[in-house]
Amino acid sequence: MKKNTAFKNSLSVVLGIISVIYVLPVLVVVMNSFKKNTYVKTDTFAFPSGDMWAGFDNFIKGMTFGNYPFALSAGYSVLITVASTALILLFTSMAAWFIARVNSRICRIVYYLCVFSMVVPFQMVMFTLSKTADTLKLNTPWTIPVVYLGFGAGLAIFMFVGFVKSIPLTIEEAAAIDGAGPVTTFFQIVLPMMKPTMISVGILEIMWVWNDYLLPYLVLDRTKYMTIPIHIQFLKGSYGTVDLGATMALILLSIIPVIVFYLACQKHIIKGVAAGAVKG
Amino acid sequence: MSKGKSAKAKNTGILKAEIQKYWWLFLLPVTAAFIIGFVWPFIQGIYLSFCQFKTTSDATFIGFSNYGRALSDPSFVHSFWYSALFAVTSLIFINIPAFAVAYALTQDIKFSNLYRTVFFMPNLIGGIVLGYIWSMIFDGILSHYNTSILLNSTYGFWGLIILICWQQIGYMMIIYIAGLQAIPGEMIEAADIDGANGWQRLFHVIIPNVMPSITICMFLSITNGFKLFDQNLALTGGQPFIMNPDGTTIKTTEMLALNIFNTFYNSNAASRGTAQAKAVLFFILVAAIGLIQLKFTRDKEVQQ
Numbered sequence: 001m002k003k004n005t006a007f008k009n010s011l012s013v014v015l016g017i018i019s020v021i022y023v024l025p026v027l028v029v030v031m032n033s034f035k036k037n038t039y040v041k042t043d044t045f046a047f048p049s050g051d052m053w054a055g056f057d058n059f060i061k062g063m064t065f066g067n068y069p070f071a072l073s074a075g076y077s078v079l080i081t082v083a084s085t086a087l088i089l090l091f092t093s094m095a096a097w098f099i100a101r102v103n104s105r106i107c108r109i110v111y112y113l114c115v116f117s118m119v120v121p122f123q124m125v126m127f128t129l130s131k132t133a134d135t136l137k138l139n140t141p142w143t144i145p146v147v148y149l150g151f152g153a154g155l156a157i158f159m160f161v162g163f164v165k166s167i168p169l170t171i172e173e174a175a176a177i178d179g180a181g182p183v184t185t186f187f188q189i190v191l192p193m194m195k196p197t198m199i200s201v202g203i204l205e206i207m208w209v210w211n212d213y214l215l216p217y218l219v220l221d222r223t224k225y226m227t228i229p230i231h232i233q234f235l236k237g238s239y240g241t242v243d244l245g246a247t248m249a250l251i252l253l254s255i256i257p258v259i260v261f262y263l264a265c266q267k268h269i270i271k272g273v274a275a276g277a278v279k280g
Numbered sequence: 281m282s283k284g285k286s287a288k289a290k291n292t293g294i295l296k297a298e299i300q301k302y303w304w305l306f307l308l309p310v311t312a313a314f315i316i317g318f319v320w321p322f323i324q325g326i327y328l329s330f331c332q333f334k335t336t337s338d339a340t341f342i343g344f345s346n347y348g349r350a351l352s353d354p355s356f357v358h359s360f361w362y363s364a365l366f367a368v369t370s371l372i373f374i375n376i377p378a379f380a381v382a383y384a385l386t387q388d389i390k391f392s393n394l395y396r397t398v399f400f401m402p403n404l405i406g407g408i409v410l411g412y413i414w415s416m417i418f419d420g421i422l423s424h425y426n427t428s429i430l431l432n433s434t435y436g437f438w439g440l441i442i443l444i445c446w447q448q449i450g451y452m453m454i455i456y457i458a459g460l461q462a463i464p465g466e467m468i469e470a471a472d473i474d475g476a477n478g479w480q481r482l483f484h485v486i487i488p489n490v491m492p493s494i495t496i497c498m499f500l501s502i503t504n505g506f507k508l509f510d511q512n513l514a515l516t517g518g519q520p521f522i523m524n525p526d527g528t529t530i531k532t533t534e535m536l537a538l539n540i541f542n543t544f545y546n547s548n549a550a551s552r553g554t555a556q557a558k559a560v561l562f563f564i565l566v567a568a569i570g571l572i573q574l575k576f577t578r579d580k581e582v583q584q
Contacts (some may be wrong), residue, residue, distance in 0.1 A: 003452070008388070008389045008390070011384050011387065011389050015385070016391065022446070023398060025446065026414070028417055040420075041419060042423065044420025044421070091313070094309075094310075095306055095310040098307045101296060102296055102300050104300070109494060110307070110310075119566060119570040120318070124560065124563040125326070126541075126544070126557070127544055128322075128328065129318075132316060132321055147317050149309075150314050151315070151317040151318055153318070169295075172501065181298065182301070182306075186306075207404060210406070211406030211407065211410050213513075229406050232408055236412060252406050258405060262401060266400075269400075269404070273454060274454050
């Protein structure tokens, strides 16, 4: 028994060291976001002291860098992520209940098409989808959630249908006997029961939309609208001499909300991601 | 599965008919968006792969020649083998550490929750941002040797492997932890009573029991490897480039998805048909891997 505890303690120490190494890249970003541009490349791993210290200059510069306010990109990112996730959660849960309970031929066709869509890589549809979105004026941050609902429906429908099938029908039958119509039954009885799956699907969608680069890059009218990933790629991609310090400041600003979100609801995030992986 | 079917069998009569009346509310919105966002672009994509076109409205049917052009494009062939090599390498370098860490974390050691939190964290950072974080780190090291990750394709390859390991070890670890925690405790106790040593316990009891998780993780790594785009674009963007004597360019670290993207948007608009044919071939490849995975997991279910 003694030997076992000693072994476990040393295992814990080893993992502790690996954990520290694991967070180093983030610390390097933090250090360099406070470093003067010229030192980022030459003294990447040095602490920003003395001459290297740039204070908050990088952050101030980064805000208006590239003739597009970073705050605007961040705002559009938030808008698109929140609206798309809300739209997907509401409409796919409704459709999944309908598909599972009615189970007509059309339901099965929609369901299997959704399952099929999960194996189709985005490159297959990117050109035609961006043209279709253009034609239908889905190329603004206010309308792009419809595109996300369409392209992202597959996984959400799949996960919700799986869950609805596990709910015993007797509860809904009792509600029907009590005189509740389908709309009442769904919103007052089925929807509250779906909460755990809602959280899992919601987290998967938030992570996907927030980090997504290619879909908004191709669909949005880039002269007017950017999201955070597009903004960062734009800074690095279209300038010969990049201000690395300012770029690191923006990268830090863009990962802070992600890390806060993660620390606030990591249990749900880990559970949701595992559920999505195993099912998808 | 069987539970769902029996529940459906009972679901006849009033309830179903009542729900069906509201199809326009429940089913229509998703179906309409799904047609706009997936079904129509997909069908049009298949059709356009047989066409010469610059935009979707000027397409002329030309049969299979786009496919011929795609398969004889050296940059596409290169990106295929490069992606395949990357997928297999990343499979090994992600899954072995992920399993080891998961196994260690399930030995009820101190701070295991904290470590799990740390290892999973990079998974939430988007691919573009990840690419720039690591390009800064690699160039910070390589600049001391007067080179850059953009100048050497070997550095580009292993750089991307390191990046993807940092991002995905924690993700796979979560799946392995779930698998390891599902092994009944009595089974491990029985092995201990029978006198199994640590290695015997690992290889004869634990690994066979987490086979479903191993299958999932292996296929996930392969598919993710082939589909990688953002990280590839942000870390090297395909550099360094090699000019062939015949005037074609090979982007040495360009993967399949990036090759398709560049054929669509960064070369002659006349090659869009070829790009769409490449995209269809890419889809067939990814779907085939998915089907093999489905077969694997189904077979495993029968055995249990």
